[in-house]
Amino acid sequence: MTDKNNGALNGIRVVECGQLIAGPFCGQLLGDMGAEVIKVEPPGAGDPMRKWGNGEHKVWWEVIGRNKRSVTANLRVAEGQDIARKLIASADIMIENFKPGTMEKWGMDPATLQAINPRLIIVRMSGYGQTGPYSSRAGFGGIGEAMGGWRAIVGDPDRAPSRMGVSIGDTLCATYGCMGALAALHAREASGRGQVIDAALYESVLQVMESLVPEYDVMGLVRERSGSILPGIAPSNVYPCSDGEFMIGANGDAIFARLAKAMGQPELAQDPLYATHVARGENQARLDELIANWTRTLTIDELEALMVEQSVPAGRVYRPADMLADPHFRARQAIVEIPHPEFGSVRMQAPVPKLSGNPSSIRRPAPRAPGIDNAEIYGELLGLSSAELERLSDAGAI
Incomplete structure (x- = not known):
């Protein structure tokens, strides 16, 4: 004050x-x-x-x-x-x-x-x-x-x-x-x-509400509840770690390639199921399950370090204690x-x-x-x- x-x-x-x-x-x-x-x-x-x-x-x-x-x-x-x-x-x-x-x-x-x-x-x-x-x-x-x-x-x-x-x-x-x-x-x-x-x-x-009204007006599309995902935009979700949850947003082609490298599976970026934005959206559930199976093997600290190293947009799901302890909040x-x-x-x-x-x-x-x-x-x-x-x-x- x-x-x-x-x-x-x-x-x-x-x-x-x-x-x-x-x-x-x-x-x-x-x-x-x-x-x-x-x-x-x-x-x-x-x-x-x-x-x-x-x-x-x-x-x-x-x-x-x-x-x-x-x-x-x-x-x-x-x-x-x-x-x-x-x-x-x-x-x-x-x-x-x-x-x-x-x-x-x-x-x-x-x-x-x-x-x-x-x-x-x-x-x-x-x-x-x-x-x-x-x-x-x-x-x-x-x-x-x-x-x-x-x-x-x-x-x-x-x-x-x-x-x-x-x-x-x-x-x-x-x-x-x-x-x-x-x-x-x-x-x-x-x-x-x-x-x-x-x-x-x-x-x-x-x-x-973004394009909610014109989507309906032009195409008759009605947005529905989708939980933690953004339909057709993948991967972008909260994934489980061995000690909590972690948010990853890697839906761009180049970013997804970096995520695949971090996962030790660089071939995913060339797989027809996941190589393009449209393909990843069509196979969103399968891709999320694949990523979740990998993140479960890591702690939040380990996953965060990998995401920072590979320049993949990602972050912790913060509670008040995390905010009060975080050096970026303090800085x-x-x-x-x-x-x-x-x-x-x-x-x-x-x-x-x-x-x-x-x-x-x-x-x-x-x-x-x-x-x-x-x-x-x-x-x-x-x-x-x-x-x-x-x-x-x-x-x-x-």
């Missing part, structure tokens, strides 16, 4: 009104790049993300809440809405991921907010977008993954669709929301005005250690991507309690007195 802020977004103020994953992850991305992020939480328990995660200690919050300050405002009451509008009046970007119509109900719709602050960029994230026949439906990341085409193609073909293992729908939507905000900041330089970014969960997933500072009042420190993923001139950074840990920065932000930024803050708190507005 550092006290310096040389980030590309230093000087940009973000008010994050979202909760759970999509909104807060968008705020995390902007904060990592140097933006000042003020998170608005409901009084009391705050963002439910504070209680999410696995195990006894809920440390997901330490990642998604980093680089943020916290204020509380009850957006369901008039005084809470009023103080939020005053805060947003000083912002460059406002983030929200409530059900469409909610911000309008609270008197915080784009027209109202931009009348107060014409330069305001509003990032709106929802399940189905702000328009269309499904816009009023409740939507979570998993639903967006299903509608966007992700779930149907993830998992083994003889089983039900699988979850990826992380909330990819939410984080994709947040990433596209962040991308839209950055584009809008650039456009504002010319126009002097902000705009609204409408990021839908299902459309964010759809965006990374690139891919994982950073953040001081923590309860745990001493917490190690987590560093900001990406790496900018040579304006490095992103983690400058403050996640706020310990909802509203911990009320006095500083409401007092110094909005000029509210301690007596007024106490009155607003007693009234349930903050």
Whole structure:
């Protein structure tokens, strides 16, 4: 963690009104790049993300809440809405991921907010977008993954669709929301005005579906679940070793020849069953079995050394312990250690991507309690007195 802020977004103020994953992850991305992020939480328990995660200690919050300050405002009451509008009046970007119509109900719709602050960029994230026949439906990341085409193609073909293992729908939507905000900041330089970014969960997933739709449109092809393989692209799979699993991607002709040499079977590269990309795809299962029979005789260390020696793209299937012990992770500072009042420190993923001139950074840990920065932000930024803050708190507005 550092006290310096040389980030590309230093000087940009973000008010994050979202909760759970999509909104807060968008705020995390902007904060990592140097933006000042003020998170608005409901009084009391705050963002439910504070209680999410696995195990006894809920440390997901330490990642998604980093680089943020916290204020509380009850957006369901008039005084809470009023103080939020005053805060947003000083912002460059406002983030929200409530059900469409909610911000309008609270008197915080784009027209109202931009009348107060014409330069305001509003990032709106929802399940189905702000328009269309499904816009009023409740939507979570998993639903967006299903509608966007992700779930149907993830998992083994003889089983039900699988979850990826992380909330990819939410984080994709947040990433596209962040991308839209950055584009809008650039456009504002010319126009002097902000705009609204409408990021839908299902459309964010759809965006990374490669040629899934045109394959069906042109040829009637429907992608199906294929487990660990990429159909027709071989060899590219996770293979068993005597002490674990190892990923090999050797589907190019020249690369496959190097793999065959490493296996002590260079003749495979000339075998009509495996000599070409098409042939290997047609004989994918047979080739995978042949490779697996060889990798089972080796340890992960032995196989990795052979793959490096022969310049074959390959790698370990990492768990957290592997990441923390790996010298490449350490050399690139891919994982950073953040001081923590309860745990001493917490190690987590560093900001990406790496900018040579304006490095992103983690400058403050996640706020310990909802509203911990009320006095500083409401007092110094909005000029509210301690007596007024106490009155607003007693009234349930903050």
